[in-house]
Amino acid sequence: MIETKHxxxxxxxxxxxxxxxxxxxxxxxxxxxxxxxxxxxxxxxLFNRMNDLIDDTRVSGECLIDGEDIYSKSVAVDELRKRVxxxxxxxxxxxxxxxxNVAYGLRVNGTRDRSFIARRVEDSLRAAALWEEVKDKxxxxxxxxxxxxxxxxxxxxxxxxxxxxxxxDEPASALDPISTSKIEELIASLKQDYTIVIVTxxxxxxxRVSDKTGFFMMGELVEFGDTKKIFSDPVNExxxxxxxxxxx
Amino acid sequence: MNRxxxxxxxxxxxxxxxxxxxxxxxxxLGFIIYNGAGVINWKFLSASPEEGxxxxxxxxxxxxxxxxxxxxxxxAFPIGVMSGIYIHEYLGNRWIVKVIRVMTNxxxxxxxxxxxxxxxxxxxxxxGFGDSILAGSFTLGLLVLPLIIRTTEExxxxxxxxxxxxxxxxxxxxxxxxxxVTLPVALPNIITGLILSIGRVSxxxxxxxxxxxxxxxxxxxxxxxxxxxxxxxxxxxxxTSGTDIEASRPMAYGTALVLVMIVFMxxxxxxxxxxxxxxxxxxx
Ligand SMILES: Nc1ncnc2c1ncn2[C@@H]1O[C@H](COP(=O)(O)OP(=O)(O)OP(=O)(O)O)[C@@H](O)[C@H]1O
Ligand SMILES: [Mg+2]
Numbered sequence: 001m002i003e004t005k006h007x008x009x010x011x012x013x014x015x016x017x018x019x020x021x022x023x024x025x026x027x028x029x030x031x032x033x034x035x036x037x038x039x040x041x042x043x044x045x046l047f048n049r050m051n052d053l054i055d056d057t058r059v060s061g062e063c064l065i066d067g068e069d070i071y072s073k074s075v076a077v078d079e080l081r082k083r084v085x086x087x088x089x090x091x092x093x094x095x096x097x098x099x100x101n102v103a104y105g106l107r108v109n110g111t112r113d114r115s116f117i118a119r120r121v122e123d124s125l126r127a128a129a130l131w132e133e134v135k136d137k138x139x140x141x142x143x144x145x146x147x148x149x150x151x152x153x154x155x156x157x158x159x160x161x162x163x164x165x166x167x168x169d170e171p172a173s174a175l176d177p178i179s180t181s182k183i184e185e186l187i188a189s190l191k192q193d194y195t196i197v198i199v200t201x202x203x204x205x206x207x208r209v210s211d212k213t214g215f216f217m218m219g220e221l222v223e224f225g226d227t228k229k230i231f232s233d234p235v236n237e238x239x240x241x242x243x244x245x246x247x248x
Numbered sequence: 249m250n251r252x253x254x255x256x257x258x259x260x261x262x263x264x265x266x267x268x269x270x271x272x273x274x275x276x277l278g279f280i281i282y283n284g285a286g287v288i289n290w291k292f293l294s295a296s297p298e299e300g301x302x303x304x305x306x307x308x309x310x311x312x313x314x315x316x317x318x319x320x321x322x323x324a325f326p327i328g329v330m331s332g333i334y335i336h337e338y339l340g341n342r343w344i345v346k347v348i349r350v351m352t353n354x355x356x357x358x359x360x361x362x363x364x365x366x367x368x369x370x371x372x373x374x375x376g377f378g379d380s381i382l383a384g385s386f387t388l389g390l391l392v393l394p395l396i397i398r399t400t401e402e403x404x405x406x407x408x409x410x411x412x413x414x415x416x417x418x419x420x421x422x423x424x425x426x427x428x429v430t431l432p433v434a435l436p437n438i439i440t441g442l443i444l445s446i447g448r449v450s451x452x453x454x455x456x457x458x459x460x461x462x463x464x465x466x467x468x469x470x471x472x473x474x475x476x477x478x479x480x481x482x483x484x485x486x487x488t489s490g491t492d493i494e495a496s497r498p499m500a501y502g503t504a505l506v507l508v509m510i511v512f513m514x515x516x517x518x519x520x521x522x523x524x525x526x527x528x529x530x531x532x
Contacts, residue, residue, distance in 0.1 A: 048417060050413065050416065050417060053413070053416060055340070055341075078419040078420070078421060079419065080419075081416065081417055081418065081419040082418070082419040085417070085418075086417040088410060088413065088414065088417075090410060092408075092410040092411060092413070092414045093414075094411065094414065094415070094428075094429055095411075095429075095432065095433050104415070104418060104420075104428070105418035105419060105420075107428075108415070108418065108419065108420040108421070108424045108428065109419055154414070157414075157418065158417070158418070161418060161419060
């Protein structure tokens with residue numbers, strides 16, 4: 001379970017997230033929507049502390065995963081990032097073979113056992129619905145895959161280190177409609193094992209894949225609730241306008 | 249004049265200039281080959297100079313130059329690449345980086361004879377290496393260090409941050425990310441720096457003048473504390489002094505041709521490895 005309590009976030013003096021409190025339950029899909037620049041990606045990057053890599057940023061409030069404050073001193077960031085996987089907007093496989101891409105997370109975490117790695121690679125590729133397409137060319141470069149396949153490879157790569165949370169930042173925005181629907185099916189099946197948080201600009205996609213939806217605007221969480229409710233009968237006027245495509 | 253004509257004129261000018269540059273390049277090459285090819289034979293490549301360097305071969309100078317290439321690259325390449333990594337991946341955008349960059353650029357602009365003088369003072373005398381391959385290699389290494397640092401930095405800069413982010417997001421540390429992702433992707437471009445360095449090192453005369461080069465030493469070096477002959481200096485010597493300049497003139501052209509061929513072969517080697525690496529790690 002992921003929970004934020006009164007989280008504020010600053011890029012130097014710019015107040016990017018304002019007093020966000022939100023709860024995401026285990027094995028659910030939460031969609032984050034809102035106009036460009038409202039802070040969705042910033043919010044998502046809180047949970048694997050990727051914002052730490054940006055100079056001169058500051059976070060306050062509490063960010064809990066399974067009850068543990070992930071910004072406390074005792075948390076090792078690399079351990080956290082194994083528990084909280086991330087899929088980026090543009091597929092970004094490494095310039096390595098398909099196999100090595102998936103094995104990467106295991107290798108950097110010190111796993112040596114070859115048969116274990118081979119097994120995890122296969123399991124991860126299966127879970128990412130890519131195994132059948134690549135099982136005969138595991139040694140070939142990941143760049144030889146299509147954009148949609150590369151994105152599923154990136155998902156497999158994240159799954160290989162056995163996370164419990166998956167963060168996805170517009171994972172399908174660079175893909176064609178068929179690849180997009182494959183990613184959506186995949187999200188539906190991954191939901192059984194992972195807590196998923198997905199940023200999307202596509203309202204239909206948010207409605208299709210998510211259980212809960214949070215609507216952000218200018219750094220604030222305007223409304224958060226059941227996806228069905230947000231899309232059919234939102235409380236807030238701005239939310240209603242946004243999901244009906246009247247602005248943003 | 250209408251736009252089409254202007255464009256045609258501009259293209260014609262560019263083309264002419266392009267052809268001119270290539271033409272100059274080929275005429276230099278042609279000139280050297282025309283004058284030098286005649287003297288090149290097995291003896292020229294494998295024997296020592298004889299009769300006041302107007303006969304015999306240039307084998308010791310070839311070996312000397314290869315030693316100096318290997319020595320200076322062995323020193324400058326690791327240091328330069330590591331400095332480049334440190335500057336780009338660790339220092340990032342801090343003000344000190346700008347200072348370092350200005351310094352390295354200035355270092356690269358210092359005339360090579362000054363490097364020679366400095367190398368003599370530091371390596372030959374202060375460190376007590378004497379006139380030796382070691383002193384020469386260090387001096388040449390210093391000379392190409394800015395070039396290697398710069399190309400390494402540029403190569404790293406060209407890598408999209410999404411690679412690094414992908415690696416960090418899987419729990420990799422900084423060093424792991426550099427060695428497993430960043431560096432392999434940057435390697436083809438770093439090798440370009442290596443190619444340029446090799447070309448530079450093999451052709452320089454001034455830095456080796458007071459640090460290693462021997463006027464006449466018709467035997468091979470016995471170790472890194474020995475002096476050697478080197479092709480560029482040998483070329484200078486037989487073109488300007490010696491007992492009979494006219495008689496040794498063909499030898500000079502032959503030496504020039506060999507020097508050009510060594511540089512050319514090194515470049516070819518590096519280009520091939522660059523292409524092969526590039527194919528494996530091509531960015532989309
Ligand atoms: N590295 C950064 N440094 C400074 N400001 C930043 C940085 N990244 C984002 N911001 C600012 O923070 C705000 C939120 O950015 P963020 O990327 O989280 O928005 P977003 O909702 O993901 O937008 P989009 O839908 O366009 O991806 C924006 O105003 C942006 O300009
Ligand atoms: Mg974003």
